[in-house]
Amino acid sequence: MIDRFTLPGLLAQTMTSAPILALENGPVASDTRVFLIKVFYAIAAMFFVFGLKMLSSPKTARFGNRVAAVGMLLAVVITLLNQGIVGYGTILAGFVVGAAIGLWAAKTVPMTGMPEMVALFNGSGGLASGVVAMAEFWRQSPLSNLNLDVRISIGVSILIGMITFTGSVIAFLKLSGRWIPVPWKGKVEKKDREGNVKRDESGNAVMEWAVYIKMGNPLNFPMQHALNLVLLIAAVLLGVWIASGPATAPMILLILVAGLLGVLLTIPIGGADMPVIVSLLNSYSGLAACAAGFVLHNSGLIIAGSLVGASGLILTRIMCKAMNRSLVNVLAGGFGQDIQTAGATTSADKPVRQMDAEEAAMMLDAAQRVFIVPGYGMAVAQAQHAVAEMADLLIKKGIDVRFGVHPVAGRMPGHMNVLLAEANVPYEQLADLELNSEMDQCDVALVIGANDVVNPDARKPDSAIAGMPIFDVDKARSVMVCKRSLNPGFAGIENPLFFNENTVMLFGDAKKMVSGIVSALKEL
Amino acid sequence: MFELLAQAEAHGGVLGPLAFHLVVFLLAIFLGLEVIAKVPAQLHTPLMSGSNAISGISIVGALLIAGGDYGALSYVLGFLAMVFATINVIGGFLVTDRMLAMFKRK
Numbered sequence: 001m002i003d004r005f006t007l008p009g010l011l012a013q014t015m016t017s018a019p020i021l022a023l024e025n026g027p028v029a030s031d032t033r034v035f036l037i038k039v040f041y042a043i044a045a046m047f048f049v050f051g052l053k054m055l056s057s058p059k060t061a062r063f064g065n066r067v068a069a070v071g072m073l074l075a076v077v078i079t080l081l082n083q084g085i086v087g088y089g090t091i092l093a094g095f096v097v098g099a100a101i102g103l104w105a106a107k108t109v110p111m112t113g114m115p116e117m118v119a120l121f122n123g124s125g126g127l128a129s130g131v132v133a134m135a136e137f138w139r140q141s142p143l144s145n146l147n148l149d150v151r152i153s154i155g156v157s158i159l160i161g162m163i164t165f166t167g168s169v170i171a172f173l174k175l176s177g178r179w180i181p182v183p184w185k186g187k188v189e190k191k192d193r194e195g196n197v198k199r200d201e202s203g204n205a206v207m208e209w210a211v212y213i214k215m216g217n218p219l220n221f222p223m224q225h226a227l228n229l230v231l232l233i234a235a236v237l238l239g240v241w242i243a244s245g246p247a248t249a250p251m252i253l254l255i256l257v258a259g260l261l262g263v264l265l266t267i268p269i270g271g272a273d274m275p276v277i278v279s280l281l282n283s284y285s286g287l288a289a290c291a292a293g294f295v296l297h298n299s300g301l302i303i304a305g306s307l308v309g310a311s312g313l314i315l316t317r318i319m320c321k322a323m324n325r326s327l328v329n330v331l332a333g334g335f336g337q338d339i340q341t342a343g344a345t346t347s348a349d350k351p352v353r354q355m356d357a358e359e360a361a362m363m364l365d366a367a368q369r370v371f372i373v374p375g376y377g378m379a380v381a382q383a384q385h386a387v388a389e390m391a392d393l394l395i396k397k398g399i400d401v402r403f404g405v406h407p408v409a410g411r412m413p414g415h416m417n418v419l420l421a422e423a424n425v426p427y428e429q430l431a432d433l434e435l436n437s438e439m440d441q442c443d444v445a446l447v448i449g450a451n452d453v454v455n456p457d458a459r460k461p462d463s464a465i466a467g468m469p470i471f472d473v474d475k476a477r478s479v480m481v482c483k484r485s486l487n488p489g490f491a492g493i494e495n496p497l498f499f500n501e502n503t504v505m506l507f508g509d510a511k512k513m514v515s516g517i518v519s520a521l522k523e524l
Numbered sequence: 525m526f527e528l529l530a531q532a533e534a535h536g537g538v539l540g541p542l543a544f545h546l547v548v549f550l551l552a553i554f555l556g557l558e559v560i561a562k563v564p565a566q567l568h569t570p571l572m573s574g575s576n577a578i579s580g581i582s583i584v585g586a587l588l589i590a591g592g593d594y595g596a597l598s599y600v601l602g603f604l605a606m607v608f609a610t611i612n613v614i615g616g617f618l619v620t621d622r623m624l625a626m627f628k629r630k
Contacts, residue, residue, distance in 0.1 A: 045552075048578050048581075049555060049559060051574070051578070052556070052559055052560055052571075052574070052575060052578070053559045053560075055560075055563075055567065055570060055571050055574045055575070056559070056560050056562065056563040056564075056567060056571060057564075057567075058564065058566065058567060058627065061567055061570055061624050061627065062621065062624040062625065062627075064574070065570070065574045065577075065617060065620045065621055065624060066617075066621070068574060068577065068578055068617070069577070069617040071578075072577070072578070072580070072581065072583070072613055072617070075581060075583075075584055076583060076584070076587065079584045079587045079588065080587065080591070082588065082591075084588055084591070084592050085587065085588065085591030085592065086591065086592060086593050087591060087592075087593060088591065090590040090591070090599050090602050090603050090606065091587055091590045091591050091602075091606060093603060093606075094586065094590055094602070094603045094604070094605070094606020094607045094610065095606055095610050097606075097607045097610075098606060098607040098608065098609065098610025098611045098613075098614065099610050099614045101607070101611050101615070102610060102611040102612070102613070102614035102615030102616075102618065103614055103615070103618065105611070105615050105619075106614070106615045106616075106618035106619040106622060107618070107622070109619065111623075111626075114569065114573075114619075114623070117615075117619060118569070118572060118573050118576060118619075121573070121576055121577070121611065121612050121615050121616045121619070122576050122579075122612075124580075124608040124609070124611040124612040124615075125576065125579040125580050125582060125608070125609065125612035125616075126579075127604075127608045128580065128582045128583065128585075128586055128605045128608040128609035128612060129579075129582040129585070131586075131601050131604050131605040131608065132582055132585035132586055132589060132605050134601055135589040135594075135597075135598055135601035135602060135605065136585075136589070138597050138598065138601070139589070139592075139594045139595070139597075139598050147542075149541075149542040278572070279572060282572050282575065282576055282579075285576060285579040285612075286575065286578075286579045288579070288582070289579045289580075289581050289582045290549060292582050292585050293545070293585075294542075294545055294549075295585075296584075296585050296588065297541050297545065298584060298585070299545065299548050300581065300584060301581050301582065301584055301585065302545055302548050302549050302552065303548060303552040304578050304579070304581035305552075305579060305581065305582075306548075306549055306552030306553045306555075306556055307552055307555070307556040307559075307575065307578065308556075308575045308576070308578050308579040309553060309556070310552075310553050310554075310555075310556025310557045310560065311556055311560045311571060311572075311575040312572070312575065313557070314557065314560050314561065314563065315563075315568060315571070315572055318563075318568070405565060405566075407565055407568070412568075412569060412572065413568030413569060413572055414565060414566060414567065414568030414569035414570070414571075414572070415569065417565060417566040417567075417568070417569065418569045418570075418623055418626075421566070421623070421626040421627045422626050424626075427566050427627060430565075430566060432565055
């Protein structure tokens with residue numbers, strides 16, 4: 001009899017038995033079969049490693065993605081050979097439904113909708129990992145015959161999986177700029193424009209939610225961080241409860257607490273901080289798969305999950321660095337709230353120079369070197385094709401045109417690159433912040449829908465975005481800013497660039513304005 | 525000494541499954557950080573969505589649950605896990621391929 005309550009006892013218990021699902025310890029599996037399955041999981045893992053390696057270089061990226069996909073196919077096929085699998089009906093049904101949804105989503109999503117699509121796929125992966133752990137829990141329940149490490153892994157897997165899932169759903173809602181009702185404020189009677197109450201056929205007033213929240217904005221409330229901490233501690237305690245005397249009640253509580261935690265951790269994050277949170281959720285989805293691997297004692301899941309976790313961490317770090325902010329600072333959220341009004345009052349009486357599309361076209365036509373700095377505004381206006389056409393026209397006139405793409409421009413890592421690639425801009429024309437070294441030789445810096453990444457105040461130590469690496473467009477001979485209004489960007493601080501002497505504003509929708517420039521350029 | 529090793533062997537090897545898997549986990553994290561360390565900005569999105577598709581590896585767990593005969597609840601959960609993991613895998617790899625098809629030189 002192993003004493004479960006002493007450390008040596010626990011270790012011994014950990015080492016002797018394994019969960020029934022574990023491939024490596026199938027009840028009647030033959031040695032050769034188990035060996036082959038292990039070998040093929042290792043080969044699949046190697047495919048993932050090489051795939052990721054190739055994905056990080058432009059020339060091999062597409063092939064790398066396919067290599068990783070082959071690795072996945074291999075892992076699936078080898079799993080189907082496992083003797084624990086006795087029926088294929090549920091597998092097939094789930095596969096057909098999932099494949100149909102995945103196929104449809106991947107083929108139809110516009111490139112501008114990519115951030116929210118990635119968030120949704122991410123959430124699916126996290127939920128799948130969590131559900132695997134749940135299924136293992138209920139299959140084995142009561143868990144007294146399970147090892148301690150598996151019980152802990154089940155808790156961890158559900159915690160990370162559910163946080164990834166609900167966090168990704170909130171990220172999806174934020175990224176797609178949806179409005180959601182606030183139920184606790186109650187409903188009011190729906191009125192039309194004249195103020196008359198709308199009524200249905202039987203004469204009852206039509207009700208609507210009193211308050212909606214625009215999901216893109218950061219959402220903060222008092223004691224938010226304290227509540228998150230309490231929930232996290234509660235989740236850990238529930239995990240301990242499950243590990244010590246497994247029961248269904250703490251498991252259901254854990255699912256709920258973890259789900260709530262995912263929501264609460266994501267709602268305070270504002271729009272322009274989304275690249276960080278999207279990369280972080282990406283990392284979580286890998287760790288969730290990893291934890292599921294600990295539950296099932298499957299090294300294939302552990303390796304693949306860890307690789308994804310690492311890649312998400314790298315991206316998260318790059319994004320934080322590009323904003324000169326720590327991860328903790330980003331996660332605390334609330335950055336850039338309540339400042340819209342402050343910005344509007346101070347900028348009201350300062351003079352700005354304006355231009356229309358024809359004048360802008362003439363100015364661009366006279367330039368020798370033009371740097372274009374796109375931002376989220378270009379994505380919102382879906383102006384990437386017009387911008388690419390304009391760049392093409394300018395290049396044909398012998399003008400040196402390059403794009404300055406800031407690492408955090410847009411709502412996910414590499415957002416601008418994807419849009420410009422969609423518009424057939426070759427990546428030799430895309431440049432990073434290294435463009436700054438040539439900024440003094442630039443005749444026109446054209447800023448399209450970007451704001452904080454060109455704010456010269458970032459060079460001042462007391463600014464809200466102090467130290468954030470920016471494009472020094474103010475050092476170009478002249479600057480054009482295409483923007484709908486003078487409203488501050490995400491950081492909520494005013495941009496002195498707009499009021500500089502060498503800056504002209506092109507007010508209006510980016511797509512209309514750039515299309516106007518294109519037709520004016522054609523007539524010149 | 526040999527007796528101790530023999531004992532450990534009898535209990536599932538010198539490294540128990542947990543210790544073994546922890547080593548695998550740490551090595552894989554390290555490997556991932558090394559392999560992907562330098563990724564150019566234009567590949568940030570494809571790397572994210574491609575690695576995201578790899579996190580759909582939990583489809584392996586979904587297969588084991590959905591394919592086993594463990595009662596009604598397992599079928600429901602197995603079906604759900606299959607659906608979500610498949611969305612992640614199929615959608616993730618396809619959308620990455622679609623994106624990368626657009627990344628070309630002139």
